[in-house]
Amino acid sequence: FRRTEIAMSCCKSERKAKDTVDDENVHKMVQDYYGKQLQSSKDLKTNACTSSGRPHDIILNALKEVPQPIKDRYYGCGSPLPFGIDGLHVLDLGSGSGRDCYVASKLVGEDGFVTGIDMTDEQLDLANSHIEEYTKTLGYEKPNIKFVKGYIEFLDKAGIESNSQDLVISNCVINLSPAKTRVVQEVYRVLKEGGEFYFSDVYCDRRIPSELRSHEILYGECLSGALYVEDFKRICHKAGFADPRIVSRSPIDVNDPELKELLGNCQFFSITFRLFKLPSLETVCEDYxxxxxxxxxxxxxxxxxxxxxxxxxxxxxxxxxxxxTAAMLSETWLAKNFHVDGFRDVHYGPFDCGGNSVEGPNTGKVVTATSSGGTSSCC
Known part of the structure; x- marks a missing residue:
């Protein structure tokens, strides 16, 4: 493995020697923490890895059929599964015990397929051990789910082909990677055009001091590896995801006194993003x-x-x-659920995100989709 800078921005740090960590050591640290030290979510010292609101009833109903051992070893910070994904091919990064893959297996149906990738043997063994049982529970003729061993930074080495996935999901995993930029680039590669990266992770309101990034407990608890949210958006832009959208955002509490003192004024959030692989997306909102x-x-x-x-x-x-937004609703897997009218042949300037009503063709008053912000991207 090469030595990779764990940087909180896309720019090179002037203190590169202090801000580097060996990829292999990070991977081993994470494997040990999640494979051996943690036996259930109750062993976590913060709620960073499990911070999320009440799941939708559809998710709750699906979870009732997921084997209990799978749920006991779940460490996610959200519910990164959009609805209406029947028939899609889904890839879960850092699938862990496989909980989200099992839920996705039901949502995509027999015509869809779910692949989970993880580097931890203990988690993979657990995830694989319940596939046959779960397939029978759902009444499927054959499994529509599999788990492969590999690193999320090197999906190619795990056999994940380019332009092969409709949807990539991830649940509180990217912050644990020592090469976050490469992860996002790999996701862009494996997505089909019009595909989506829908995921939850931990972010910080500032760049985390370099001396905290090698703290094993803070890293394992999904805190010291968290990116400054604006730096993450820059990574997305460079990878080709021109308009990152935030779905939800909730604060994370650090109640452990020792860890809280170490982190100082750093504030953490669980944020669910959705990124679409669409060459037609622009970096600012435009009115057509x-x-x-x-x-x-x-x-x-x-x-x-x-x-x-x-x-x-x-x-x-x-x-x-x-x-x-028109492209997201008409050129992706969402297209069958929306009617989009109009083309890009006439440009009317920047799009007004103020939510005002304006005249629409043959419809009288047409309300602007509820939005806020200026004329930058909608995120």
């Missing part, structure tokens, strides 16, 4: 006079569909959208 209407057909979203934390589409209500 397009509007979108949600059909109301995604399970769990009968009355409305929240694309992100500031775009809520009301069922059967035409809503003005920027060019990027």
């Amino acid at each position: 006079g397009q509007f979108a209407m949600y059909r109301g057909e995604i399970s769990g979203h009968t009355h409305n569909y929240p694309l992100d934390d500031h775009h809520l589409f009301i069922t059967n209500k035409p809503m003005l959208v920027c060019g990027n």
Whole structure:
């Protein structure tokens, strides 16, 4: 393994010698922490790895069928699974015990397929040991789920082909990687055009001091490896994800007195992002006079569909959208659930994200999709 700078931005650090850590040592540390030291989520010292709100009823119902040992060794910080993914090919980065893969297995149905990748033998053994039982529980003729050993920084070496996945998910794992930029680049590679990276992770409101990044407990607890959220967005842009969208954001409490003292003023958040692989996306929101209407057909979203934390589409209500949002709704797996009207042949300037009503073609007043912010990207 090479030595890789664990940097909180895409820029080179002037103190590179102090901000580096051996990739192999980081991987071994994480493998030991999650494979041997932790026996259940109760062993964690903070809620960083398990911070999340109440899952949707669809997720809760699916979890009832997941074997209990799988749930006991779950360390995620969110629920990175969009609904309406039937028939899709899904890849879970750092799948751990396999809980999210098992849930996804039910959501994609027999025509879909789920692959989990992890580097920890103990977790892989557990995940693989319940596949046959779970397949029978769901009533499938054959398994639609598999787990492979490998590193999320090197998906190619694990046999994950380019342009092979409709959806990539991840649950509180990227912060544990010593090469976060490469992880995002690999996700972009394996996604099909129009595919999506939908994931939850831990982020910080500032760049974490270099002396804390090698602290084993802080790293294992998903804290000292967390990226400054703005630096993460820069990584996304460089990889090709032009318009990262935030789905949800919640604060993380660090109650352990010793760890709290070490972290000082650092504030941490569990954030769920969605990134689309679309060459047509622009770095700012532009107005082409397009509007979108949600059909109301995604399970769990009968009355409305929240694309992100500031775009809520009301069922059967035409809503003005920027060019990027129009592309996300018409050029991805979401397309069958939306009617998008208008093209990019006429440009009207930057898109007004203020939420004002304007006249739409043959519809009278058309409401702008609920949004906030200026004329930068919607994230």
